[in-house]
Amino acid sequence: MSARAPRTESGPRRFAGFRALLSRSDAVRGYVLISPTFIVMTALMVAPVAMAVVYSLWTQSYLDIDKTLTLSNYAEATTERMYRVLLGRSLMISGLVTLVTVGLAYPMAYFVAFHVKRNKLIWLIMITVPFWTSYLLRVFAWKIILGFNGVVNSGLKGLGLIDQPLQFLLYNPTSVVITLAHAWAAFAILPIYVSLEKIDRSLLEAATDLGDGPVRRFLRVTLPLSLPGIIAASLIIFIPTVGDYVTPALVGGAEGRMIANIIQAQFGKANNWPLGAAIAISTMAVVTVISLAYVWLTRKATERIA
Amino acid sequence: MKDVSYIHRPNRPLAVYAILYLGFLYLPVLFLPLFSFNDATTIAFPLKGFTLRWYEQLAEIPALHGALLNSLKVGAVTAVVSTFLGIFAAKAVTRYTAPGLRPAMAIIMVPLVIPEVILGTALLILVVQLGMELSLVSITVGHIIVTVPFAVAMLISRFEGFDKSMEEASSDLGENAWWTFWRVTFPLVFPGILASLLVTFTISFDEFIMAFFLSGTETTLPVYMWSQLRFPARLPSVLALGALILLASFFVVTFAEWIRRRGVSRSQPGL
Incomplete structure (x- = not known):
C-alpha cells in the first residue's frame, strides 16, 4: 500500500x-x-436470551405452542398477584441479604487489608476456598442446622433448654437470609478487600496529620475510597440471589418461596414454558433497572460528598 | 515506623470478629462430614456412634458412579475450554490498550450478574427449539458460560503480575510471537493457567442450577444428589457423598489458590 x-x-x-x-x-x-x-x-x-424473548411472546395451549405473537404472558406475569408478591419478596430478601452480607463482610475485609501483616495469603485463601466449593451442599448444611430435628433444636433439647423443637428456625424468609448471607460471604469480602488494599496509605497519614481522629478518618477517607468495592459486592450478591431457587427450595418453605421457584415450576410441573420465559425476562428487567438505579444513586451520593 | 503504627495499631476486637466470621464460614459445612459418620438415619444430636457404612453404601450405587463419571467429563471439558477462552481475553486487556477493550471485557463478565435460573432456562429453550437433545454437551455449554468470567478474572491477576519487558526481550532477540508465547509467556503465566483449570473444574463439578435445567437422561453428581434429597433414608449416604466432594473440592481449590496467589504482587490483589 x-x-x-x-x-x-x-x-x-x-x-x-x-x-x-x-x-x-x-x-x-x-x-x-x-x-x-x-x-x-x-x-x-445473546442467542438463548433472544430465543427466550421470542418464546415469551408465544403461548402454551395444552401440549402445543401457539406461535402467534402476543403480550398476554407479560400481562399475566405483571398483573397476577402471586407473581407480584413473589417478585417483591425476592427483591426484599435479596436486598436484605446484600445489606447483611456486605455489612458483616466489611470489617472482615478491613481487618485483612489493614491489620493482617504476615499471613495475608493464608487469610485470603481461607476466605476464598469455601466459595469455590459446592453451593448445593453449603445450602443443605443449613437445613441440617436449622431443621425440626436439626443441630440447633436437638442441641437445645439435649441441654434441656427446650422441650419441643423450635419451629420458627426453618422454612421462612429469615432462614433464607441467613443461608444466603453465609453462601455469598466471600463474594462480598473479596471486592471490598481489593478496594481497601488499593487505598494509598499516605492519604490516611495525611488525614491523621491534619487532625482527623480514627472515626472521621474512616468516614472521610477509607469509606469513600472503598465505595467501588462495596458497589461491586452489592451487585454481585443482589442480582444472582434474586434468581436463586436452591436456597428457597431447601430452607424457604411456603413463606420463603421466591420468584425463581415459580420460574422453575413453569419449566417443570406447570409446564408453561412461554409464561416461565416471560416471568424470567420481566424479573431480569426489574433487577437490571434496580441495579442501574443503585449504581447511579451511589455515584451521585459520592459526587456530593467529594 | 512509629508514624505508621497509629494507623496499623493492633485492633483486638476486630481480630476476634474476623476469627468468629471465619468460624461462621466454616462451621456449618462441617456438620455434613460429622453426621456422615453417625450411626443413625436421623440427622440429630446426640450422636449415636461411629460408622463407615454410609460410605460403604456409596460403592454399591451404579447411578452414582455414572453421575460421577459425567461430572468428571463435563468438568474437564469446561475447564479446558473456559481457561483457553480466558487466556485470550486476559492477555488482550493486560497487554493492549484500545477503546472498546474494556467494554468488551465487561460483556464477557456479564454472566456474573445474571441469575443462573434465567441463563439456564433460556439455554433450555434454545436447545429444545433447535431440535437438539439435552445431553452432557448442553450442560457443558451452560458451565462454560458460568466459568469463563472466573477464568478471566484469575488469569488477569496473573498476567498483570509479570514483567512485560521479558516478552519484548524475547522478540528483540528474534523469537517470533508463537515461540515467545511458548518459551516466555507460558512458563510465566503457567501457575495462573493451572489455577484457572482447577477452579473452573471445581465450579463445574459443583454446579447445580445449569445442570438441573440442561440435563437430559444423563445427569451430573449435584443433580443426582438433589434427586436423592427427597428420600430421608438416603440422607446419610448423601451426606457421605457430600463430605467426600467437599473434601476433594477443598484440597483442589486450596492448592489452586495457593499457586495462583503466590507471587502475585501486593499492588494487584485481584479477585
Missing part, C-alpha cells in the same frame, strides 16, 4: 492513514486477541 500511495491524489493522506493504523496496530492486536472469547460469550448469552 505504501508503494502505491504516491500515485494517487489522496496518496499522502492514505499513507498517513496506514501509518496511523500501524501505530494503532497494538489496538488491532488487542481486538483480534479478545474477539474469540468475546464472540463466543456474546453468542452464548
Whole structure:
C-alpha cells in the first residue's frame, strides 16, 4: 500500500492513514486477541436470551405452542398477584441479604487489608476456598442446622433448654437470609478487600496529620475510597440471589418461596414454558433497572460528598 | 515506623470478629462430614456412634458412579475450554490498550450478574427449539458460560503480575510471537493457567442450577444428589457423598489458590 500511495491524489493522506493504523496496530492486536472469547460469550448469552424473548411472546395451549405473537404472558406475569408478591419478596430478601452480607463482610475485609501483616495469603485463601466449593451442599448444611430435628433444636433439647423443637428456625424468609448471607460471604469480602488494599496509605497519614481522629478518618477517607468495592459486592450478591431457587427450595418453605421457584415450576410441573420465559425476562428487567438505579444513586451520593 | 503504627495499631476486637466470621464460614459445612459418620438415619444430636457404612453404601450405587463419571467429563471439558477462552481475553486487556477493550471485557463478565435460573432456562429453550437433545454437551455449554468470567478474572491477576519487558526481550532477540508465547509467556503465566483449570473444574463439578435445567437422561453428581434429597433414608449416604466432594473440592481449590496467589504482587490483589 505504501508503494502505491504516491500515485494517487489522496496518496499522502492514505499513507498517513496506514501509518496511523500501524501505530494503532497494538489496538488491532488487542481486538483480534479478545474477539474469540468475546464472540463466543456474546453468542452464548445473546442467542438463548433472544430465543427466550421470542418464546415469551408465544403461548402454551395444552401440549402445543401457539406461535402467534402476543403480550398476554407479560400481562399475566405483571398483573397476577402471586407473581407480584413473589417478585417483591425476592427483591426484599435479596436486598436484605446484600445489606447483611456486605455489612458483616466489611470489617472482615478491613481487618485483612489493614491489620493482617504476615499471613495475608493464608487469610485470603481461607476466605476464598469455601466459595469455590459446592453451593448445593453449603445450602443443605443449613437445613441440617436449622431443621425440626436439626443441630440447633436437638442441641437445645439435649441441654434441656427446650422441650419441643423450635419451629420458627426453618422454612421462612429469615432462614433464607441467613443461608444466603453465609453462601455469598466471600463474594462480598473479596471486592471490598481489593478496594481497601488499593487505598494509598499516605492519604490516611495525611488525614491523621491534619487532625482527623480514627472515626472521621474512616468516614472521610477509607469509606469513600472503598465505595467501588462495596458497589461491586452489592451487585454481585443482589442480582444472582434474586434468581436463586436452591436456597428457597431447601430452607424457604411456603413463606420463603421466591420468584425463581415459580420460574422453575413453569419449566417443570406447570409446564408453561412461554409464561416461565416471560416471568424470567420481566424479573431480569426489574433487577437490571434496580441495579442501574443503585449504581447511579451511589455515584451521585459520592459526587456530593467529594 | 512509629508514624505508621497509629494507623496499623493492633485492633483486638476486630481480630476476634474476623476469627468468629471465619468460624461462621466454616462451621456449618462441617456438620455434613460429622453426621456422615453417625450411626443413625436421623440427622440429630446426640450422636449415636461411629460408622463407615454410609460410605460403604456409596460403592454399591451404579447411578452414582455414572453421575460421577459425567461430572468428571463435563468438568474437564469446561475447564479446558473456559481457561483457553480466558487466556485470550486476559492477555488482550493486560497487554493492549484500545477503546472498546474494556467494554468488551465487561460483556464477557456479564454472566456474573445474571441469575443462573434465567441463563439456564433460556439455554433450555434454545436447545429444545433447535431440535437438539439435552445431553452432557448442553450442560457443558451452560458451565462454560458460568466459568469463563472466573477464568478471566484469575488469569488477569496473573498476567498483570509479570514483567512485560521479558516478552519484548524475547522478540528483540528474534523469537517470533508463537515461540515467545511458548518459551516466555507460558512458563510465566503457567501457575495462573493451572489455577484457572482447577477452579473452573471445581465450579463445574459443583454446579447445580445449569445442570438441573440442561440435563437430559444423563445427569451430573449435584443433580443426582438433589434427586436423592427427597428420600430421608438416603440422607446419610448423601451426606457421605457430600463430605467426600467437599473434601476433594477443598484440597483442589486450596492448592489452586495457593499457586495462583503466590507471587502475585501486593499492588494487584485481584479477585
